[in-house]
Amino acid sequence: MARKKIALIGAGMIGGTLAHLAAIREMGDIVLFDVAEGMPEGKALDLAQAGPVEGYDAKLKGTNDYADIADADVCIVTAGVARKPGMSRDDLLGINLKVMKAVGEGIKTHAPNSFVICITNPLDAMVWALREFSGLPHERVVGMAGVLDSARFRHFLAEEFDVSVEDVTAFVLGGHGDTMVPVPAYSTVAGIPIPDLIKMGWSTQEKIDAIVQRTRSGGGEIVALLKTGSAYYAPATSAIMMAESYLKDKKRVLPAAAHLTGQYGVDDLYVGVPVVIGAKGVERIVEIELDETAKQNFEVSVDAVKELLVACKGIDESL
Numbered sequence: 001m002a003r004k005k006i007a008l009i010g011a012g013m014i015g016g017t018l019a020h021l022a023a024i025r026e027m028g029d030i031v032l033f034d035v036a037e038g039m040p041e042g043k044a045l046d047l048a049q050a051g052p053v054e055g056y057d058a059k060l061k062g063t064n065d066y067a068d069i070a071d072a073d074v075c076i077v078t079a080g081v082a083r084k085p086g087m088s089r090d091d092l093l094g095i096n097l098k099v100m101k102a103v104g105e106g107i108k109t110h111a112p113n114s115f116v117i118c119i120t121n122p123l124d125a126m127v128w129a130l131r132e133f134s135g136l137p138h139e140r141v142v143g144m145a146g147v148l149d150s151a152r153f154r155h156f157l158a159e160e161f162d163v164s165v166e167d168v169t170a171f172v173l174g175g176h177g178d179t180m181v182p183v184p185a186y187s188t189v190a191g192i193p194i195p196d197l198i199k200m201g202w203s204t205q206e207k208i209d210a211i212v213q214r215t216r217s218g219g220g221e222i223v224a225l226l227k228t229g230s231a232y233y234a235p236a237t238s239a240i241m242m243a244e245s246y247l248k249d250k251k252r253v254l255p256a257a258a259h260l261t262g263q264y265g266v267d268d269l270y271v272g273v274p275v276v277i278g279a280k281g282v283e284r285i286v287e288i289e290l291d292e293t294a295k296q297n298f299e300v301s302v303d304a305v306k307e308l309l310v311a312c313k314g315i316d317e318s319l
């Protein structure tokens with residue numbers, strides 16, 4: 001059987017980390033695409049030279065030509081720019097929307113049968129745009145945010161409870177950003193929900209509330225420390241989990257920005273919900289019952305995504 005092919009569109013900090021992880025895990029041959037000249041080739045060569053030491057066999061190619069992503073099985077999109085001082089959210093939206101147009105068209109022409117994972121911010125709007133421009137079926141275009149947000153939540157919870165991260169599961173819903181909705185009632189240590197752990201004296205409501213807040217602003221905390229960019233190790237590894245679930249038909253239940261068609265009372269919008277990812281892409285949307293607080297928070301989050309989309313559609317007319 002020929003190796004799988006993974007196309008990374010955007011070869012910046014997350015793109016490079018994705019390539020490294022995909023190579024180490026021998027997920028397949030890897031193409032690093034970017035508009036920057038030389039950089040994707042440089043990263044590909046560097047990573048190829050790590051192969052003999054690490055013991056992985058993978059072809060790594062850096063390119064500025066969309067033709068090189070031909071017949072990719074998975075495309076992971078990080079292309080775009082991050083907000084710089086003085087730029088409004090609409091400026092960022094406008095620039096990245098144009099990038100999604102180019103990327104979407106590239107995928108449509110060269111890799112129309114791939115599973116596409118969008119990472120570019122503002123995530124919930126960009127995944128919508130990428131789906132529109134690529135014309136791929138909705139179940140084969142998803143956004144990565146929930147795996148990262150819940151990983152952040154899990155990390156903080158594991159620290160609080162002083163237990164292995166492996167035994168902590170966490171549930172995060174909604175859009176990526178300040179309005180995301182961590183759900184403690186569905187987050188557990190070895191199956192024991194957080195509210196029960198509070199009753200058992202393992203933590204207090206105040207501490208859990210502070211962890212929820214820290215999770216919500218988890219991306220900003222890292223930006224403030226790094227100063228020159230945003231998080232890349234955890235975002236990359238999160239997208240790799242999603243790609244693996246697709247390539248190996250693992251049918252993992254992962255939170256992702258998926259296209260809703262009435263679930264959670266939301267129609268025709270990409271929002272973060274738990275989904276099953278298998279060989280058909282998003283095979284099922286997991287619709288859970290939310291308590292009143294989670295429901296209200298989810299609605300706030302959905303409204304924020306809708307607002308972004310209205311701005312996007314306004315800009316899209318002029319593209």
Ligand code: TXD
Pocket residue numbers: 009010011012013014015033034035036078079080081082099102103118119120121122123144145148176219229230231232235
């Ligand atoms: O949870 C999440 N979804 C996220 C999202 C978590 C962290 C970061 N998140 C967003 O991912 C972040 O706000 C950015 O929008 C993306 C990519 O982050 P990264 O840190 O990798 O950004 P870089 O290093 O700036 O890389 C972006 C690359 C850069 O090399 C540009 O030259 C390239 O994108 N770029 C393009 N590539 C292809 N095609 C076009 N048009 C293009 N424009 C820029």
